[in-house]
Amino acid sequence: MAADRRRNGSDTPSATRDRILDAAARILSEKGYSATRLADIAQLAEVRAPALYYYFSSREELIAEVMAVGQRRLREHVESALAALPPGTAPMDRIDTAVQAHLQVELQLSDFATAVTRNLGQLPDDVRERLRSEGSEYIGLWRRLLEQARAAGLIRPDLDLRAARMLVMGALNWTPEWWNPRQGSLTDVIDTAKSLVRHGLG
Amino acid sequence: MAADRRRNGSDTPSATRDRILDAAARILSEKGYSATRLADIAQLAEVRAPALYYYFSSREELIAEVMAVGQRRLREHVESALAALPPGTAPMDRIDTAVQAHLQVELQLSDFATAVTRNLGQLPDDVRERLRSEGSEYIGLWRRLLEQARAAGLIRPDLDLRAARMLVMGALNWTPEWWNPRQGSLTDVIDTAKSLVRHGLG
DNA sequence: GTCTATAAGTAGATAGAC
């Protein structure tokens, strides 16, 4: 994906290292954690497999970094979109914005983000542990969005706020499983998701 | 899961064969397709790995059967729930029922169903091909539910019906990733999902 | 029907040349 061709979070940027990370993100987002082979990553990055070990100490290190980049990029993109709103934007409009930004990253901007949502549940415990605090921040962002809407009286009181939040995030996170640009525009999905969430909550 | 202890779709029931299928469903639902090892299945079924080959010709055959059973069980459970409704039940109440039945199978009744939703996207093409027609039937069931609600004027016309259907199913299918019985009751999740879907659509 | 022993293939990782 286009936006992934830029920075990858390393302090010492290297074109080869970035190619490897991009390739790993792509393979992970398509095949999943266990089926991701170093040989496939290497081929896509146009190097031989042992070259990966010059940049990463192990398969697990490489994958962990892809996941960390994906998680951070997802959160930052959504945060930026929210920060760009005029002060005093209504809570439901802020939720709309978060829905749109999440889907854009997930479906259009970043294989890294897709790699995270499709594989987080199947990672070994030690990798998942390293992603926990960053992940909690993103969940916290959504929790605050819903709490602010609730405080403004915009959310039906019969809803369990945690369940509602996870159901909404699930609807968004599941989109890579079925959406593809050839059958329906991204705009349609985003608009339908906004409408579904807005009316579903309030 | 309790309900999985019964029939598994074979014409010649065998206690060992069923134990193997149950074990495979459990491992698949937890670890995912590629990380599922025959040795782990065998251990859980309390046999040695080569015993699996008495009942299944290959790893892929075994996994394909787990998926087929899971898909059929999910559809049949939701169909039964709908069939049990009084004739003339309102379209939105039918959708409520489908949401409830889907979540019950997914979270409470069947590792087979969870194995399907968590792994369908990562199966090799030939296995997925074998599951296609059964899968289309279940998607068709949901499409008809939404079309009937729309025909009755109960669904907002701004919604793309396919996108709405997949977003709703995504919210349901994602639940195994975050729900567990220790943090919140199943009833809360089901009630929140019903409310979210009902108001989200109409 | 289920086992032990083992063959055949594949994947991650390392050694050492260039």
Added chain:
DNA sequence: GTCTATCTACTTATAGAC
């Protein structure tokens, strides 16, 4: 920095005893 060659471990699958 990146390669070729190779080691070791693991996984599916088969052979053949019981």
